[in-house]
Amino acid sequence: MGTIPVIDFSLFTSDPKECARQIGEASKDIGFFYIKNHGVCQDLIDRLFSCSERFFQQPLESKNRYLMKDLFHGYSPINAETLDLENQRQGDLKETFDIMKHTMNEESTKYFVQGDVAEQEKVVNFYKTLHRLANNILQCFAIALEIPESAGGRYFFDNSHQLESPCLTDLRFLHYPPQSCDPETPLCGSHTDYGSVSLLIQKDVGGLEVQASRTHKDVPWIPVPVIPNAILVNIGDHLQMWTNGLLKSTKHRVTYDPQQHYRPRYSTGFFLFANADTKLDPIPSPLITQEMRAEAVEFEEGRNMTAGEYVAWRIKRTYA
Numbered sequence: 001m002g003t004i005p006v007i008d009f010s011l012f013t014s015d016p017k018e019c020a021r022q023i024g025e026a027s028k029d030i031g032f033f034y035i036k037n038h039g040v041c042q043d044l045i046d047r048l049f050s051c052s053e054r055f056f057q058q059p060l061e062s063k064n065r066y067l068m069k070d071l072f073h074g075y076s077p078i079n080a081e082t083l084d085l086e087n088q089r090q091g092d093l094k095e096t097f098d099i100m101k102h103t104m105n106e107e108s109t110k111y112f113v114q115g116d117v118a119e120q121e122k123v124v125n126f127y128k129t130l131h132r133l134a135n136n137i138l139q140c141f142a143i144a145l146e147i148p149e150s151a152g153g154r155y156f157f158d159n160s161h162q163l164e165s166p167c168l169t170d171l172r173f174l175h176y177p178p179q180s181c182d183p184e185t186p187l188c189g190s191h192t193d194y195g196s197v198s199l200l201i202q203k204d205v206g207g208l209e210v211q212a213s214r215t216h217k218d219v220p221w222i223p224v225p226v227i228p229n230a231i232l233v234n235i236g237d238h239l240q241m242w243t244n245g246l247l248k249s250t251k252h253r254v255t256y257d258p259q260q261h262y263r264p265r266y267s268t269g270f271f272l273f274a275n276a277d278t279k280l281d282p283i284p285s286p287l288i289t290q291e292m293r294a295e296a297v298e299f300e301e302g303r304n305m306t307a308g309e310y311v312a313w314r315i316k317r318t319y320a
């Protein structure tokens, strides 16, 4: 344990079993892995980072016109979120802009792309591409978990993660302005992601760190460096609950990189959530046993919730 594996995702087409094996191993251990050869065009990623830079450089009054009103839709300023309620003295030093499938045509999304219709199509395309990629990764989990054919086999998760269904799946652009605070001050507080699986792209300034064990509080934080052209994948709480803790939803945070603190940090996350009515009970895998249950959930209160209830509940705490 200690380094985050890099998996060649072209294996998904050439040898899905081997791809699933490598992803399964990484997910039982550190819960984070990079994928390369993922098929998402770098030019598209670069263009959306340019959009993001242009948006966040706007004056606060302009951005505030598109403040997040419903869950995951619109702008959230610095300090609006506190991801680590127990340990943070101030809110996160990041600002974000969220887009969901059904808000692609909202005024706020148009403002985000500065009224450029071609760029708006790029956002839609990016969302759909990341949705497909995240679902292909779920297929790898289903293979690795040996879900029986009678329960859907490798397609087990497809029904609960359809593009058309109502869910909170969210494309998020993040900006961390340069800071001169103490390097230990979190820019984004320690947390686990709430959903099924998350994809993360750091532009060029690092700072992300993961804590590879959730039971041993003193384990060191491991840096997650920027690897050009790779996408970072991490397991969210849904998968941890569905697998009674076999797959790990690992804590992570962003602190500032002392060598780069004078540079702004940009990242983009795609957070895949299950359909709102999906139960978070253990799924039919021969690898999941009752005894694993103790470690399965971070928040015992979340145990009997549906995916929609769980996410809404976690978000409420974040904005408390």
Ligand SMILES: O=C(O)CCC(=O)C(=O)O
Binding pocket: 174, 188, 193, 200, 202, 208, 252, 254, 267, 268, 269
């Ligand atoms: O900005 C980052 O790199 C991490 C953000 C994150 O972990 C999150 O939004 O859940």
Ligand SMILES: [Fe+2]
Binding pocket: 191, 192, 193, 252
């Ligand atoms: Fe996160």
